[in-house]
Amino acid sequence: MALAHARAELSYLAMTDARSPTLDSEAAAAVRAAFSCGPPPPLVDVLNEHCPECRATSLRVAGRRWDAIGIADLEGNTEIPLFTAVAFRYYVPIFMLVCIEEPTRADCMPLGVVERLAPKNRKPSAELAELRAKMTTAQRAAVHAFLRAMRERDPGSKPVSRALEYWAGV
Ligand SMILES: [Zn+2]
Numbered sequence: 001m002a003l004a005h006a007r008a009e010l011s012y013l014a015m016t017d018a019r020s021p022t023l024d025s026e027a028a029a030a031v032r033a034a035f036s037c038g039p040p041p042p043l044v045d046v047l048n049e050h051c052p053e054c055r056a057t058s059l060r061v062a063g064r065r066w067d068a069i070g071i072a073d074l075e076g077n078t079e080i081p082l083f084t085a086v087a088f089r090y091y092v093p094i095f096m097l098v099c100i101e102e103p104t105r106a107d108c109m110p111l112g113v114v115e116r117l118a119p120k121n122r123k124p125s126a127e128l129a130e131l132r133a134k135m136t137t138a139q140r141a142a143v144h145a146f147l148r149a150m151r152e153r154d155p156g157s158k159p160v161s162r163a164l165e166y167w168a169g170v
Helices: 002-016 021-034 052-059 085-101 109-117 126-133 137-153 158-167
Strands: none
Touching: 021 085, 021 137, 085 109, 085 126, 085 137, 109 126, 109 137, 109 158, 126 158, 137 158
């Protein structure tokens, strides 16, 4: 009787909240374990001087360690595509953590991060191939765990499917 009640409650929870706290916390733990935080890259590689918006976006993080960055630095439509390749590679752990742990305040950030991890037309850009090649096995597995958490939130997302396919088989 008690078990049946617990089951009914679980299926009710599954209906009202598609997110799994387990998948989220596993992905966050995998990111934290896989990416240690070295010193930030030189400003010249992080600052994007293309236009005022690119500059403002890069200044949200420039010169700071990724583990000193939080949602307060990134909320308000941070345009992930505007980061340089070097900046994205260094800050991707905190981008993933914010997407997992602050989904409401992160707003559209998850799509920006996923898009940058997904090959267009099944062919990775040179930048994406380099990002993947420079990661350790544990880091690739953490990216895959992040993508699984994102798929759970948005199961029909094509960018998430493309990215998952690319990051599978770490
Ligand atoms: Zn620009």
